[in-house]
Amino acid sequence: MEVPNVAEKWMGCVRKVTIGATKEQGGTRGNIVTVGGAKSIPYMDFEGEQGCKPVIAMDVLDTVPEDWPDALKEPFKDVLNSPAKWAKKCVEQYGADMVCLKLDSIHPDKGNKSAEEAVATVKSILQAVSVPLIIWGCEHNETDNAVMPKVSQAAKGERCLLAGASQDNYKIIAAVCLADGHCLVTQAPVDINIGKQVNILVSDLGFPLDRIIMFQTTGALGYGMEYVYSIQERERIAALSGDNLLGMPVICNVGYESWRAKEAKASDAEAPQWGSCVERGPMWETITAATLLQSGVDIIRMYHPKAVAAVKKFTQDLA
Amino acid sequence: MIAIAERINGMFSDVKRAIKKKDPSIICDLAIKQTEAGAKFLDVNVGTAAADQCDAMQWLISVIQEVVKTPICIDSQKLDVVKAGLEVVKSEVLINSCKGEPEELDVYLPLAKKHNASLICLTINKQGVPQDVHARVEIAATIAAKAMEHDFDMTKIFIDPILLPINVDQKQPRYLFEVFNQVKYISDPPPHIVVGLSNFSQGTKERSLLNRTFLTMAIAAGLDSAVMDVLDKDLMDATICAEVILNKHIYSDLFLKAVR
The missing domain is CATH 3.30.750 (Transcription Regulator spoIIAA)
Known part of the structure; x- marks a missing residue:
């Protein structure tokens, strides 16, 4: 009996988005990163091209993360007070494809630092590493609208990825990204309809669709991961079915979300029955990333070098 | 659509x-x-x-x-x-149309294939325009069989089951919905289904309303193409709306804009 071919034929694809600009392209990056390009759902290579391999962006905070558990601080203990050194370590020692600078300290409740300080941090990281940079605001609209334009201008021409635009706050960030030649994260709270809406809103401002990365916020293993998984999977299927406004690469924030889970951060004394926290936290992060990858993710923000190494191996082995 | x-x-x-x-x-x-x-x-x-x-x-x-x-x-x-x-x-092209008569299909299918064209095939044969479901589907099946015989890409076939004006025979719209349903199962992948929409309201009042109401019902039954007045904004909006309701597009608040 003939075995029927049940492979899907997809008519759409995920756009390719390039982040970072070399000297010839008007920036100073030593290497650039291209993500997207999938023409089938992840790891179904008999249905179509897989596109570019997912990349890992390691988070660097602009302030010492006081609330991090010791197991997470340990690999960065010598660099936590210097974002530039921290970024350098992520790239040179831990193999990060990109660095994601999280501007936590500009938040009114987390330091209220000035735009000038944020600009100085951005410049120091651009100088310290040659990989493309993601610059993530503090997610306080008023503050981000004041700080991100200055940060954007300071990194003009570097084709960074800036976060982000939401349904209620997209005009300023989209305008500055457009003016300074950066890529833009469009953000929705685990809601595919709003995700599409934000893409329409920024494209109405003239923002090119091939410079957008979508972010549906992230839930870690045990904390809503399945909701995010199904939204991202639906986004990817819509993209492959030809929905132009959902055919963008996807980013997820695995490090931060995984390490919020008590299963990841509880010390050995707090949870002796759960096994060593040195292994437990990275495992929580690894499993979250490895699972979400299968829903269609192109950039993964991560924290722990052990998790980074495990996920890198996973993406390479599966490719 | x-x-x-x-x-x-x-x-x-x-x-x-x-x-x-x-x-x-x-x-x-x-x-x-x-x-x-x-x-x-x-x-x-x-x-x-x-x-x-x-x-x-x-x-x-x-x-x-x-x-x-x-x-x-x-x-x-x-x-x-x-x-x-x-x-x-110079580019992609659709031929409108040929009858579902084997001798005619033998001329048009190779011609369309040679030009990489799509082809609208009417469910009309020597007996004329069929008035019921069965005869229409039978001609549609003849068309599909001929397309296969000529190794013609089924996704480039558009079956037109002939939409008659509402004031000529009011039983016909219902028959057509049944035809749309059945034609979807003629082959895998199925051919497209098309109608000449404006003909539906020939000689009537409230033409735009009749057209768009028929079209939304027809889309639900499987119609995926129509020769139509695209300058009728209400008609185009209703079409997009029907497709969103059928989950053919992901909803967003600006969905009318998004689909366009």
Whole structure:
């Protein structure tokens, strides 16, 4: 009996988005990163091209993360007070494809630092590493609208990825990204309809669709991961079915979300029955990333070098 | 929805005049407006305006191709006019139409294949226009079988089961919904299903309302293409709305804009 071919034929694809600009392209990056390009759902290579391999962006905070558990601080203990050194370590020692600078300290409740300080941090990281940079605001609209334009201008021409635009706050960030030649994260709270809406809103401002990365916020293993998984999977299927406004690469924030889970951060004394926290936290992060990858993710923000190494191996082995 | 825009047709007096005078302005205007309104194909029908229909068809297509890249739908019952059109089209093209008669299909299918064209096939045979579900589906099956025989890509076949005006026979719309349902199962992948929508409301009042209500019901039953008035914004909005309701597009607050 003939075995029927049940492979899907997809008519759409995920756009390719390039982040970072070399000297010839008007920036100073030593290497650039291209993500997207999938023409089938992840790891179904008999249905179509897989596109570019997912990349890992390691988070660097602009302030010492006081609330991090010791197991997470340990690999960065010598660099936590210097974002530039921290970024350098992520790239040179831990193999990060990109660095994601999280501007936590500009938040009114987390330091209220000035735009000038944020600009100085951005410049120091651009100088310290040659990989493309993601610059993530503090997610306080008023503050981000004041700080991100200055940060954007300071990194003009570097084709960074800036976060982000939401349904209620997209005009300023989209305008500055457009003016300074950066890529833009469009953000929705685990809601595919709003995700599409934000893409329409920024494209109405003239923002090119091939410079957008979508972010549906992230839930870690045990904390809503399945909701995010199904939204991202639906986004990817819509993209492959030809929905132009959902055919963008996807980013997820695995490090931060995984390490919020008590299963990841509880010390050995707090949870002796759960096994060593040195292994437990990275495992929580690894499993979250490895699972979400299968829903269609192109950039993964991560924290722990052990998790980074495990996920890198996973993406390479599966490719 | 594969919307085939109907306005460039010599049966309309402005187009007729333009063809007679070889005045491109009205044709260009219609080509641009219909494209902006969401037309996937521009139907081109020379009507009775010109003595030399082949020449008129080539002129119309050339004029349109100067201003838009929208694929052309060559609309003529005459084979030589279709061939003349095919000679000058530059991109994707749809032939409108041939009858579901084996001898005619044997001529049109190889012709369409040679030009990489899609083909509208009417469920009409020597007995004329069938009035019931069964005869229409039977002709549709003949068309599908012939397409397979000619190794013709089924996704380039458009079955037109002949939509009659509502005031001619009120039983027909219901029959057609059943035909749409059944034609979907004729092959895998199935052919497209198309109707000439404006014919539905010929000689009636409330034409736009009749057209769009029929179309939304028809989309739910499986229709995926229509020769229609794309400049009727209510009609286009209703079409998009029906497709969102059927989960063919992901909803967003700006969904009317998104689909366009």
